[in-house]
Amino acid sequence: MRHPDDAVLRRLVHEPAGVADTDREHVTACPQCLDGLAIVAGRPHPGGAPTVPGADRRDARSAPRTRGGDPLWRRPAVAVTAFAVVLAGAGAAAANDWLPIFRTEEVVPLEVGADDLVDLPDLSAYGDVVVTQDGDVEAVQDAATAAARTGLEIPEPTTLPRGVTGEPAVQVGGEVEATFTFSAERAARAAADAGETLPPTPAGLDGSQVRMVAGPGVALTWSHPSGAPSLVVARAVAPTASSSGVSFETVRDHVLSLPGVPEDLAAQLRAFPADGSTLPLPVPADRATSSTVDVGGVPATVVETHDRSMAAVVQVEDGVVTVVAGPLGADEVLAVLRDLR
Amino acid sequence: MTGVRTVLTIAGLTLREARRRRVVLALAVLTVLLLGLSGWGFSRLAAESGLDTLTSGQARLAASQLLNLVMFGLSLIAALGTAFLxxxxxxxxxxxxxxxxxxxxxxxxxxxxxxxxxxLVTFGSAYVVLAGLAQCLVVLATVDYWPPRPAAALALLAAQTVVLLTLAVLLSTVVSPMASGVVAVGLFGATWIAGVVGGVGAAFGNEGVARVGTISRMVLPTDGLWRGAMHGFQDSAAIAQVGAEMEGFPFLSDAPLTGAYLAWAAVWVAMVWGLAAISFQRRDL
Amino acid sequence: MATGPTAGPPADVAARETAARLVAELPPSSAIWASGLRKSYGRRPAVEEVSLEVRRGEVVGLLGPNGAGKTTVIKMLLGLVRADGGEAMLLGRPTTDPAARARVGYLPELFRYQPWLSATEVMALHVRLAGVTVTPAEQRECLALVGLAERSRDRVGGFSKGMQQRLGLAVALVARPELVVLDEPTSALDPLGRADVRDIVLDLRSRGVAVLLNSHLIGEVERVCDRVVILDRGRVAASGTLEDLLGRREVRLHLVDASPAVHARLAATGTVEQTGDWYAVTLPVGTGGATDDDAVPHLVRDLVALGARVHAVEPGRVSLEERLLDILRAGATARSEADA
Structure with a gap:
């Protein structure tokens, strides 16, 4: 332990009551301190003999003090100033977005319309796209007209879920067809715009052509009187792609591997099936759960948001996609899908 | 070890004080009243409007907003209770x-x-978590809505209480008991209003006004934590569905909190507690 | 400091032994030792350079007028008020260390206990905080000692002021203290309660427990204290044993036909205060070669010889109260002279 200093030893001689027990015990057991004490005891008392207890002021002053000698950070003025500085710094950091308070996430509303189902990925950045048929999404009077226009069996549920009332608005879209010719040069330019270099193009890819077809499709939308959609039932011929020479998958996977592909395009491409067998809807995994159920012997994918305020079910059968979606529970959209069959 | 014993003895004494001074009873009565009222309201919502005009999802979205409204009431009770305790x-x-x-x-x-x-922290957090859980169960029973992240939301609500309580503790070492409660609750309200103002600013694309909310959330993290808690009680996808016109609405929160902000809230509590300790240490009795 | 305090000549074994003896023969550390305590509230000094000592087992009274700084001194000793300067030790430990208060019992002037607890619970709380083991039976005994045995299960909130003060006394005594600080312990008590407090203090003294007693009731202090410290305007005005302070004795004489010579003889003995035919003469200790015992007979003999007719001679003793007033008045006079 620490040796008591000279002032303590002096006090032990002249004002023993002012010496802590721990110091006394230390001195008793410490030859070094006893020697020091012997020297101090031999000297005359600097202030004369004390008359009143505690009159030994010189010793009292020179003795180590803890009171009033607080470390700097424990002084209120220092602490308050430090706090204010930190607060101001944090406020400035937040105001300048160095310290973000909220995690920004792009929230995409789960909406399905005829145009979504008969949409093709926009690949014009990676080659020439020649649209041979553009689909013409338009509203029609009723289901019969829609059936005539699309040649599809119109999905009309006989019973509607609770809260879904009125007549649906009917939208149809014709077949969309486009031919995409991959261009390595165009892809290199797109990559350069994103500040990246293009990975080598596989042999035979440059100039290869892919024909993509989607639709026709029909969508029935029931709306709440306030305007928000309450149920969407849609059916469309699933998109397909065919190619001469290099397969569509090769083209797709290569485009996906390119740097700087926009996220929504990538999602759309990944979901774009070559054979119309997979789900053409991107599911935001962080706020929805998806599961597979069997409806009429055919698997269907059910997507439901975590708080169950939105649900959708998608079934693909014989190259035809049927979607039921809305601010409903999963059981309700499934009931509608079962009703359709 | 004696330090730990002292801390635990005083903590136990504080809890006993809350019980003996009938704070627990008063809070319980208030809470049961609030729960009963909200239960009745939710059941009416389900019975009257839910039948034909709202789909189940829309009803749940409305429920989630009402839930946040009631939770705000709960957090206000907790804030008032703990600040005045x-x-x-x-x-x-x-x-x-x-x-x-x-x-x-x-x-x-x-x-x-x-x-x-x-x-106080034990008391306040336990109250918020228990009352909040009870409220969630009431909503589940009446309109069949269960929030997406109830645990995180309740934890953030408790954290909000801890922040306010620490502020009240600091104030009570400097000013009189009455004033400390009034100032703490006043600051809590002011930050909430600043948050709403900031939200409105963000909705209208006015960065200067939006910054008011941001800075106030740093200065006193109650509003930020509250918005984080709200986010746990409702799904952001559903809000996106409602549309942009609802942006800035004080009972909607479309984004979760960042880890950095949670860390800041912890740092804030530690700093304010440190100030309280320094102030109390130097106080002449 | 890692090395020895004094770099002196090589150790001298004899000197070392002398030093060791010096330490070993020291009296045990004091119950209270304070030196140069200072405290100001704003710019108003409350306590200036107060030094005092209470030895183990000693009962010391702290006296002084209102605002003399008695309570402030007590609170500085107990770490409740931060001293601006000076230092203090309780039971051999510096007051900056909370452990110094481990064996200290304290009854504050402003006695209030958690009103939502029962008396028994207040006792248990303080035992826990003190970190000593005191059995519930002992705690009950302590409550019984102050007359609260019947009310031990009742909430403190329902107690009268006097009962709260009794509870405070029990709290001060419960954790086996070696030093008890009582700040105005009888302010809310009836005469019976005051007698109880006196008995308790005397009992503490008999058990070797040191007591610092701050009281307005001088009679109380006079009866139980070994020593008295008088504070005035934040300073120690006087201190010492009761004998030191009350050494002056007084004799009251009823004289008729007092001649100037008689007056001169009286004045030669000490201060004279005349009220009609009554003369009060103070007798300083051991003056004029005559012993205390002889001073009065000699004075009476001389007065008779001078022709005074002595009707009555009554011994008197300066009360502590008068002495206190003397000291305080002297202080006030000195100050007004210094100001002029």
Whole structure:
């Protein structure tokens, strides 16, 4: 332990009551301190003999003090100033977005319309796209007209879920067809715009052509009187792609591997099936759960948001996609899908 | 070890005080009243409007907003309760002289302060979590809505209470018991309003106004934590569905909190507690 | 400091032994030792350079007028008020260490206990905080000692002031203290309660427990204290044993036909206060070669010889109260002279 200093030893001689027990015990057991004490005891008392207890002021002053000698950070003025500085710094950091308070996430509303189902990925950045048929999404009077226009069996549920009332608005879209010719040069330019270099193009890819077809499709939308959609039932011929020479998958996977592909395009491409067998809807995994159920012997994918305020079910059968979606529970959209069959 | 014993003794004493002073009873009565009222409201919502005009999802979205409204009421009760409990238990005791005989024991003041704080934190958090859970169950029973992240939301609600309580503890070491409660609750309200103003600013694309909310959330993290809690009670996808016109609405929150902000809230609590300890340490009784 | 305090000549074994003896023969550390305590509230000094000592087992009274700084001194000793300067030790430990208060019992002037607890619970709380083991039976005994045995299960909130003060006394005594600080312990008590407090203090003294007693009731202090410290305007005005302070005795004489010579003889003995035919003469200790015992007979003999007719001679003793007033008045006079 620490040796008591000279002032303590002096006090032990002249004002023993002012010496802590721990110091006394230390001195008793410490030859070094006893020697020091012997020297101090031999000297005359600097202030004369004390008359009143505690009159030994010189010793009292020179003795180590803890009171009033607080470390700097424990002084209120220092602490308050430090706090204010930190607060101001944090406020400035937040105001300048160095310290973000909220995690920004792009929230995409789960909406399905005829145009979504008969949409093709926009690949014009990676080659020439020649649209041979553009689909013409338009509203029609009723289901019969829609059936005539699309040649599809119109999905009309006989019973509607609770809260879904009125007549649906009917939208149809014709077949969309486009031919995409991959261009390595165009892809290199797109990559350069994103500040990246293009990975080598596989042999035979440059100039290869892919024909993509989607639709026709029909969508029935029931709306709440306030305007928000309450149920969407849609059916469309699933998109397909065919190619001469290099397969569509090769083209797709290569485009996906390119740097700087926009996220929504990538999602759309990944979901774009070559054979119309997979789900053409991107599911935001962080706020929805998806599961597979069997409806009429055919698997269907059910997507439901975590708080169950939105649900959708998608079934693909014989190259035809049927979607039921809305601010409903999963059981309700499934009931509608079962009703359709 | 004696330090730990002192802290735990004082924490236990604070909890006993809350019970004996009928704070628990008053809060329980208020809460049961609020739960009953909200239960009735939710069942009416389900019975009257839910039947034909709202789909189940829309009803749940409405429920989630009502849930947040009631949760805000709960957090207000918790804030008022703990702030007005923190005042008397510290400032009141030093004023009345109860602290004299306690602090003349071989205890350090910061241990006593930590004990008080710990007791209040336990009390406030337990109240918020229990009452919030009860509210969620009421909503589940009446409109069949269960929030997406209830645990995180309740934890953030408790954290909000802890932040406010720490502020009340600091204030009660500086000003009178009554004033400390009033100031703490006033600041809580001011930050909430600043948050709403900031939200409106963000909705209208006015960065200067939006910054008001941001800065106030840093200065006193109650509003930020509250918005984080709200986010846990409702799904952002559903809000996106409602559309952009609802942006800035004080009972909607479309984004979760960042880890950095949660860390800041913890740092904030530690700093304010440190200030309270320094202030209490130097106080002449 | 890692090395020895004094770099002196090589150790001298004899000197070392002398030093060791010096330490070993020291009296045990004091119950209270304070030196140069200072405290100001704003710019108003409350306590200036107060030094005092209470030895183990000693009962010391702290006296002084209102605002003399008695309570502030007590609170500085107990770490309740931060001293601006000076230092203090309780039971051999510096007051900056909370452990110094481990064996200290304290009854504050402003006595209030958690009103939502029962008396028993208040006792248990203080035992826990003190960190000593005291059995519930002992705690009950302590409550019984102050007359609260019947009310031990009742909430403190329902107690009268007097009962709260009794509880405070029990709290001060419960954790086996070696030093008890009582700040105005009888302010809310009836005469019976005051007698109880006196008995308790005397009992503490008999058990070797040191007591610092701050009281307005001088009679109380006079009866139980070994020593008295008088504070005035934040300073120690006087201190010492009761004998030191009350050494002056007084004799009251009823004289008729007092001649100037008689007056001169009286004045030669000490201060004279005349009220009609009554003369009060103070007798300083051990003056004029005559012993205390002889001073009065000699004075009476001389007065008779001078022709005074002595009707009555009554011994008197300066009360502590008068002495206190003397000291305080002297202080006030000195100050007004210094100001002029």
């Amino acid at each position: 923190a005042g008397p238990t510290l400032a009141g005791e030093t004023e009345s002289g109860i602290a004299l005989s306690v602090l003349a024991r071989p205890v350090r003041r910061h241990q006593v302060l930590l004990g008080k704080w710990l007791g």
